[in-house]
Amino acid sequence: MKKILIIEDDQKTALALAVRLKAEGYATWIAVDSIRGMQLARRHQPDLILLDVLLPGGNGFDLAEKLKLRPETRDIPVVFLTATRERLLFDRVVRLGAAGLMQKPYDAAELLALVKWNLDRLPRRSPRRWAEPLGNGPKSRTKETKEILIVEDDVKIAHALAVRLKAQGYHPRVAHDGLSGVRSAATNNPDLVLLDISLPAGNGFTVAENIQANIPNPIPMIFLTANRRPELREQASALGAVDFFEKPFEADALVAAVNKAVATSDAALSAN
DSSP states (O other): OOEEEEEOSOHHHHHHHHHHHHHTTOEEEEESSHHHHHHHHHHHOOSEEEEESSOTTSOHHHHHHHHHHSTTTTTOOEEEEESOOOHHHHHHHHHTTOSEEEESSOOHHHHHHHHHIIIIISOOOOOOOTTSOSOOOOOOOOGGGOEEEEEOSOHHHHHHHHHHHHHTTOEEEEESSHHHHHHHHHHHOOSEEEEESSOSSSOHHHHHHHHHHHSSSOOOEEEEESOOOHHHHHHHHHTTOSEEEESSOOHHHHHHHHHHHHHHHHHHHHHO
């Protein structure tokens, strides 16, 4: 049975979360402040922590940093919960290597999906250490090892794209939310990113800015969206997008755009 620690000062919210999680088969504990949260985390070493940003006795960010300093808790994934809409919040969550970010009022089904994604679908791996630099610089790859990061919350679309790209000889990686996308880009330094604009835990433009800010060399990006607003294309262009596709798109046209972008990037690296 997977164990989840809920650190939330609103007892009604915490209890509602615990009930939903128990109904899904998880064991839960509740802490209403950061001191108790640290005690329970060290005692039970849960598989995941749901952590409110604003807490009595210290904020969630400070607690997350303290958890990372202890060997028994440093590898526990943390999903932050917050009612704050500040843009800098997303940046800090990314730097902390969080497993997710949910803004209140959140949809319970969406939160459960994020919990299941972290516990059931992704392999457990140690989060990024604080002193570890983001990105590893340019890599020399053949087409067979070219990595394409797909950041898309629609599982069917992401899977279909991954299958198409693998058939073309690429190595696709998939992230289903903004935070996972930024972490994957920082860890794996892909050769190209296919980036949906509407995402959980940060829209595509915010994700693009964070990726480009934390990777030494610019990564080609192709934006995807079902939104027809013309200003989105302009925003994507301002962020250096190499292409822009509106859904539903032709898969062959998108693959052709990927091939062209990767070839252009290789040519630019060779010239330098």
